[in-house]
Amino acid sequence: MKRQEKAQIIEQLHEKASRASIAVVTDFKGLSVEEMTILRAKCFEVGVDYQVVKNTLARLALKDTEHGELSEHMKENCAVALGYDDPVALAKALADFGKENKKFSMRFGTLEGQFLDSDGVTELSKMPSKPELLSSVLGTMQAVPRNFVCLFANIERKFLYALTAIKEQKEAA
Structure with missing residues (x-):
């Protein structure tokens, strides 16, 4: 060489x-x-x-x-x-x-x-590799807003169930 x-x-x-x-x-x-x-x-x-x-x-x-x-x-x-x-x-x-x-x-x-x-x-x-770490961080970051949305959706859902129960009571009476 x-x-x-x-x-x-x-x-x-x-x-x-x-x-x-x-x-x-x-x-x-x-x-x-x-x-x-x-x-x-x-x-x-x-x-x-x-x-x-x-x-x-x-x-x-x-x-x-x-x-x-x-x-x-x-x-x-x-x-x-x-x-x-x-x-x-x-x-x-x-x-x-x-x-x-x-x-x-x-x-x-x-x-x-x-x-x-x-x-x-x-x-x-x-x-874990870099993509695996990034995906786990992203999943953790998405968990907070998702839980927040689910919390408010459950409040509305329970309110709707209560209104439906009141409606059914009044119709039965």
Whole structure:
């Protein structure tokens, strides 16, 4: 690989890492090309960049980002997954692939500058995703006005029942 190609890889990875809110380093040793293609497709579906890169290039690229702490721990073959919008989506995609394929493992990561070990990334994958959290907040917010409307509807309904009962009493008499 030429020096210019290496500089371009470093620059691209640095730009991606600067925008990413989460970065996870994974071990892909023993995976076939087909399995790696499946993993990349799953990552692409949730908006994650998954890139196999040499450790020295990754160290240089991550150096001045909030994921710089990762460079200290990079050893052997590894790949970097970078997530931008929803950190839980990245963790879930990698954890789901890890359940299907025992050769794959998550080593460590950083979430907005905080170091996560493999257990931390796994715990992150068990959290509800951003759309699930937003839907539960929206449901909670809608509950108050809905209950308020139902309260007034019940008052009117009871008043109508009382008027109907009075009408039936007068007709019977």
